[in-house]
Amino acid sequence: TRVEKKLSSRITKAGVTENLSVDEPWTVLTHKKPQKGWTGYDPKTMRPPPVAADTPHMKFLSWNVNGLRALLKLESFSALQLAQREDFDVLCLQETKLQEKDVNAIRETLLQGYDNSYWTCSVSKLGYSGTAIISRIKPLSVRYGMGISDHDSEGRLVTLEFDNFYLLNCYVPNSGDGLRRLPYRIGEWDTSLGNYMKDLEQSKPVILTGDLNCAHEEIDIFNPAGNKRSAGFTDEERKSFETNFLGRGFVDTFRKQHPNAVAYSYWGYRHGGRRTNKGWRLDYFLVSESISDKVHDAYILPDVGGSDHSPVGLILKL
Amino acid sequence: TRVEKKLSSRITKAGVTENLSVDEPWTVLTHKKPQKGWTGYDPKTMRPPPVAADTPHMKFLSWNVNGLRALLKLESFSALQLAQREDFDVLCLQETKLQEKDVNAIRETLLQGYDNSYWTCSVSKLGYSGTAIISRIKPLSVRYGMGISDHDSEGRLVTLEFDNFYLLNCYVPNSGDGLRRLPYRIGEWDTSLGNYMKDLEQSKPVILTGDLNCAHEEIDIFNPAGNKRSAGFTDEERKSFETNFLGRGFVDTFRKQHPNAVAYSYWGYRHGGRRTNKGWRLDYFLVSESISDKVHDAYILPDVGGSDHSPVGLILKL
DNA sequence: CTTGATACG
DNA sequence: CGTAGCAAG
Numbered sequence: 001t002r003v004e005k006k007l008s009s010r011i012t013k014a015g016v017t018e019n020l021s022v023d024e025p026w027t028v029l030t031h032k033k034p035q036k037g038w039t040g041y042d043p044k045t046m047r048p049p050p051v052a053a054d055t056p057h058m059k060f061l062s063w064n065v066n067g068l069r070a071l072l073k074l075e076s077f078s079a080l081q082l083a084q085r086e087d088f089d090v091l092c093l094q095e096t097k098l099q100e101k102d103v104n105a106i107r108e109t110l111l112q113g114y115d116n117s118y119w120t121c122s123v124s125k126l127g128y129s130g131t132a133i134i135s136r137i138k139p140l141s142v143r144y145g146m147g148i149s150d151h152d153s154e155g156r157l158v159t160l161e162f163d164n165f166y167l168l169n170c171y172v173p174n175s176g177d178g179l180r181r182l183p184y185r186i187g188e189w190d191t192s193l194g195n196y197m198k199d200l201e202q203s204k205p206v207i208l209t210g211d212l213n214c215a216h217e218e219i220d221i222f223n224p225a226g227n228k229r230s231a232g233f234t235d236e237e238r239k240s241f242e243t244n245f246l247g248r249g250f251v252d253t254f255r256k257q258h259p260n261a262v263a264y265s266y267w268g269y270r271h272g273g274r275r276t277n278k279g280w281r282l283d284y285f286l287v288s289e290s291i292s293d294k295v296h297d298a299y300i301l302p303d304v305g306g307s308d309h310s311p312v313g314l315i316l317k318l
Numbered sequence: 319t320r321v322e323k324k325l326s327s328r329i330t331k332a333g334v335t336e337n338l339s340v341d342e343p344w345t346v347l348t349h350k351k352p353q354k355g356w357t358g359y360d361p362k363t364m365r366p367p368p369v370a371a372d373t374p375h376m377k378f379l380s381w382n383v384n385g386l387r388a389l390l391k392l393e394s395f396s397a398l399q400l401a402q403r404e405d406f407d408v409l410c411l412q413e414t415k416l417q418e419k420d421v422n423a424i425r426e427t428l429l430q431g432y433d434n435s436y437w438t439c440s441v442s443k444l445g446y447s448g449t450a451i452i453s454r455i456k457p458l459s460v461r462y463g464m465g466i467s468d469h470d471s472e473g474r475l476v477t478l479e480f481d482n483f484y485l486l487n488c489y490v491p492n493s494g495d496g497l498r499r500l501p502y503r504i505g506e507w508d509t510s511l512g513n514y515m516k517d518l519e520q521s522k523p524v525i526l527t528g529d530l531n532c533a534h535e536e537i538d539i540f541n542p543a544g545n546k547r548s549a550g551f552t553d554e555e556r557k558s559f560e561t562n563f564l565g566r567g568f569v570d571t572f573r574k575q576h577p578n579a580v581a582y583s584y585w586g587y588r589h590g591g592r593r594t595n596k597g598w599r600l601d602y603f604l605v606s607e608s609i610s611d612k613v614h615d616a617y618i619l620p621d622v623g624g625s626d627h628s629p630v631g632l633i634l635k636l
Numbered sequence: 637c638t639t640g641a642t643a644c645g
Numbered sequence: 646c647g648t649a650g651c652a653a654g
Contacts, residue, residue: 066654067639095654097640127640128653174654213654231654268654269637308638308654384645385648413645415649445649446644492645549645586645587646626645626647 048297048315056318057296061088062169062209062283064266064309068096068106068130077306079111086301086313089136090160094171094211094309096121096130110134120144120155130155131210133169137162146196151189159200164318165291166200170210175231182231185213186240194244201249205288207316208250211266211309212284214241216252219262220281232282250286253298253314263300266309274308285314294318366615366633374636375614379406380487380527380601382584382627386414386424386448395624397429404619404631407454408478410487412529412627414439414448428452438462438473447472449528451487455480464514469507477518482636483609484518488528493549500549503531504558512562519567523606525634526568529584529627530602532559534570537580538599540591550600568604571616571632581618584627592626603632612636 042049051057061082065071072079083091091114098106103119110117117134139160145152146159156171173189175182197206214237218224227233246252254263264279273279285298296315304310360367369375379400383389390397401409409432416424421437428435435452457478463470464477474489491507493500515524532555536542545551564570572581582597591597603616614633622628 070639095639099641125641125652176653269639270654271637273637388648413648417650443643443650494644587648588645589646591646 046299046301046303048299048313051296051315051317055296058090058316058318059086059088060090060092060167060207060209060285060314060316061086061301061311062092062094062285062313063304063311064094064171064211064283064307066095066097066307066309068093068098068132069102071306072106072110074306082304082311083111083113086311088313090167091134092158092167092169092209093132093134094130094169096132097127098130098132099126118142118144118158118160120158122154122156124153128154129171131158131169131171133158133160133167135160139167146192148192151192157193161204165205165207165288165316166203168197168200168206168208168210170208170212172211172213174213175234175237177231179229179231179234182234182236186236190240190244194248197245197250198248201288205291206250207288207291207314208245208286209284209312209314211282212241212245212286213282214238215280215282216241216246216255219260220264222264222278222280232280245286249289251289251292253285253287253292253295254281254300254312256292257295257298264302265300265312269308274305283309283312285312287314287316291316364617364619364621366617366631369614369633369635373614376408376634376636377404377406378408378410378485378525378527378603378632378634379404379619379629380410380412380603380631381622381629382412382489382529382601382625384413384415384625384627386411386416386450387420389624390424390428392624400622400629401429401431404629406631408485409452410476410485410527411450411452412448412487412489414450415445416448417444436460436462436476436478438476440472442471447474447489449473449476449487449489451476451478451485453478457485464510466510469510475511479522483523483525483606483634486515486518486524486526486528488526488530490529490531492531493552493555495549497547497549497552500552500554504554508558508562512566515563515568516566519606523609524568525606525609525632526563526604527602527630527632529600530559530563530604531600532556533598533600534559534564534573537578538582540582540596540598550598563604567607569607569610571603571605571610571613572599572618572630574610575613575616582620583618583630587626592623601627601630603630605632605634609634 071077098121100121107117107119111134114134114136116138117132119132122129139162141161143159145157158169160167173181173185175185197208200206213232215221215233216238221227221233264281265283267273267279294317296317299313300310301313302310389395416439418439425435425437429452432452432454434456435450437450440447457480459479461477463475476487478485491499491503493503515526518524531550533539533551534556539545539551582599583601585591585597612635614635617631618628619631620628
């Protein structure tokens with residue numbers, strides 16, 4: 001079964017593998033061309049420019065892996081190689097789909113050099129949702145969930161406290177087929193999360209990363225008109241995104257850095273979305289306004305395969 | 319997904335493929351050596367001796383395919399090649415795991431030259447059980463089930479009437495984990511099936527083939543001592559096999575032909591059973607005593623892969 | 637289309 | 646270990 005998986009990945013995801021070949025998705029990008037004063041990442045390598053050697057900074061990667069065990073079975077994927085190539089300090093994962101009983105075995109083998117890892121699993125539905133933060137640096141404190149039992153049974157949120165900020169890794173509930181969960185998502189989850197972030201912000205700036213399950217604007221989705229009633233692009237979710245996050249002082253770092261970039265972080269498996277770049281930008285780094293000018297770059301790594309999402313990155317000057 | 323399946327089959331089932339390479343399973347066989355007057359099949363090719371050109375006969379193959387759609391996806395499997403190689407007149411399948419809605423598409427593409435096919439599916443549990451008979455010759459009549467509604471909802475039995483016999487293709491209920499279904503299996507199914515066969519026998523001889531889910535004697539299983547409480551080798555099932563079938567005048571054709579052959583037709587996937595020949599003989603051709611001397615040969619084709627069972631064969635002189 | 641849990645073998 | 650249906654995305 002291992003071998004089978006690995007071969008299939010090679011076959012079906014050819015070109016979106018570890019060798020960083022620049023594939024379709026990027027060719028239709030309309031990033032601003034690099035120009036004098038450009039701070040964005042290189043549209044050819046899709047990697048950010050180096051940070052000056054004397055500038056203290058931290059590098060974050062955030063990735064909805066759509067099942068961590070499946071990812072780790074892929075021959076085309078190596079966590080170690082990803083770490084060496086991207087050199088992140090902190091890795092945030094969403095949709096690990098792990099059960100509590102599987103966490104220990106995985107945490108110990110996943111990544112050497114990142115000895116601080118914090119995992120949360122859905123206790124209501126096994127093998128569903130699940131998030132984790134894996135860090136080189138030991139945080140000052142850890143919190144699982146937001147302290148509201150209605151929102152904390154699906155392993156969707158981990159908060160780490162560092163010296164200069166809180167880092168929140170979140171997998172926002174999908175509104176689901178027929179938008180059955182839209183009321184919960186908008187009326188309860190998003191508002192509670194916004195409140196929780198504002199609470200934390202009273203002591204330190206906040207970074208929220210993860211799959212926020214909302215493509216904010218038309219530029220963030222391949223077919224805006226056709227998806228007005230699709231989970232993740234309803235007016236309600238987009239409005240909620242603005243009201244609860246942007247309107248409360250959190251900055252969409254990628255969009256701020258790359259105002260005109262058509263760049264996606266998710267491509268559904270269903271209709272060859274990745275091949276045809278029928279994507280959505282659902283994965284974010286939002287930061288408190290007070291630290292938004294410390295962003296060296298926010299970026300997306302669409303060449304990293306193994307999931308229906310690609311990782312997104314943030315480099316923050318300290 | 320197609321490609322994936324096919325590759326995996328090549329890899330995991332190497333050696334048990336279409337090229338008829340004689341693999342492990344057979345090397346420990348203790349068939350009687352071919353000798354003067356030997357009528358059994360060649361232990362090297364595992365195929366029966368030819369029938370004299372002027373002897374009218376029919377050739378039957380019977381196979382628990384463990385999911386027909388999965389089998390047909392395998393690159394290593396071709397129904398046409400199987401038909402050409404084995405030249406059967408009638409093919410009986412068990413555990414097709416088809417739903418009614420999938421039958422038509424499959425029946426039309428499965429085998430040219432075998433235009434008479436009769437399919438039955440479980441209506442109680444979708445994708446469970448299911449049997450079929452595929453024939454060159456058009457039968458005189460067809461019957462699905464045995465006319466007892468308690469036993470007819472899982473698509474386990476098809477009866478075809480030919481000129482000189484009834485052919486029953488059956489997938490006997492597995493007694494299940496913890497032997498939870500043993501009482502039903504013994505007390506209801508086996509007895510009802512025996513009665514049904516005796517009823518039919520009043521008009522014509524009967525042939526029963528299929529996965530009878532019982533290894534009759536110690537010789538029919540790799541580890542008799544360790545499986546005394548395993549479904550398929552309990553004393554209750556073995557006794558029922560004798561009482562309801564052998565004791566009522568139906569002959570185990572393979573065992574009659576090859577009294578000392580250690581030969582299996584099933585190897586569980588769970589512990590590399592096929593590789594190590596940890597097998598069971600669960601698949602049979604039983605025939606009415608009145609035609610038991612018309613058996614040219616009964617045999618097993620352990621070199622045919624793609625399922626946890628191998629096909630079994632019968633050649634009957636007419 | 638893909639993951640994972642579950643039933644069944 | 647493997648097939649299949651199911652929920653979920």
